[in-house]
Amino acid sequence: MPLAQDKLARALPGRIELRRGTRIALNTIEFTALVGLGALAAGFLGALTGLGGGVVIVPLLTLVFGVDIHYAIGAALVSVIATSSGAAAAYVREGYSNVRVGMFMEIATTVAALVGAALVLHLHVSIISIIFGVVLLYSAYASITEHDHSSVDGGPDRIATWLKMDSTYPTENGLEGYHVRGVPQGFALMFVAGVLSGLLGIGSGAVKVLAMDKAMKLPFKVSTTTSNFMIGVTAAAGAGVYLARGYIDPGLAMPVMLGVLAGSLIGARVLERAKVKVLRMVFSGVIAVLGMEMVYNALK
């Protein structure tokens, strides 16, 4: 075995590495079709399980297709914008998302996304891979542990009141009001979400929901839809930097963006709550394995 510092650099591009060492040469059309199919599956499962497709794109491209992690992050970010904008278009009209909370928190996520995108220049590929692996493992863990989402309304909060964040959302009993709390804590967590988004090319939906659901005590449905509303803006901040820096390759981003977008649209159509639980477990398992693989490869 050659003493390459990691498999990502060793695997020849455009050749799938089936098992370590076994490679198949592909032409452009075959490569595009396979990447597109992989992205379609990722978008489909991501929409069905609510985990998002963006998170598995980078491991898929680097581990299976031998793509350099910088190109992979660029392509993943673009697909994140597509799914977020598509989904937000539907949600925003239903009146769940809290536009003021979203906008205010976007100050934190966009600054942080710029910081994350700048960090990519200074961090070694193996460090980025390890952080990625840990985030994947956390996502898998967070999605299989059941949370109690019955948030208790803590009454009005000085900062949130000043920022006019308190709002209403539709429930079975009509519009119900809620109070927002913990703005500084939420802001800090949003900063973390933004750095991860800019650094890894993911939407960081899990951290955003954590900030709003746990720290700011927003109703769960409001947290998830507002998160979706914010993901596109956060990803756009990172993507602008990646584009200017030449990390976004059209030949690679094309099948990834179209595949994830189509997959997530199909996923949203066939969304059946009953069967999602098993699927969610399976997809979480896949994410966990990919996470361990990322860490393992970086440490090797």
Place this chain on the structure above:
Amino acid sequence: MDRAQQRMDEIMGRLLRTGVILAAVFVLAGGGVYLGRHRTPVTNYGVFQGEPQELRTVSGIFHGALALRGRGLIQLGLLILIATPIARVAFSVVAFLYQRDWTYVVVTLIVLGLLVYSLLGEHG
């Protein structure tokens, strides 16, 4: 929710959907041209080289797309996609101005400034 707010939300939803569809159309068209002409072996994605100037600056991308180059057209689609959330934030500035909510006019202008900087600023 009052009717003005509801109308704003509807326009915002339409704006996002239009942006995504437009982006997908350009990426698809560019993909067709790219695959139709690209008979050479796959680009070497395993070694990072970075894209040429014509695929990373706004003016370069427009130039390539107008020449109907496959990669230029795809990149224009991706540029439209990145611009979609930015347009959404720009629209929010107008919406908050309309509501005379000065705090949030400032908040959205900050976010908009950061996004414009990310797209047009100099990044090593």
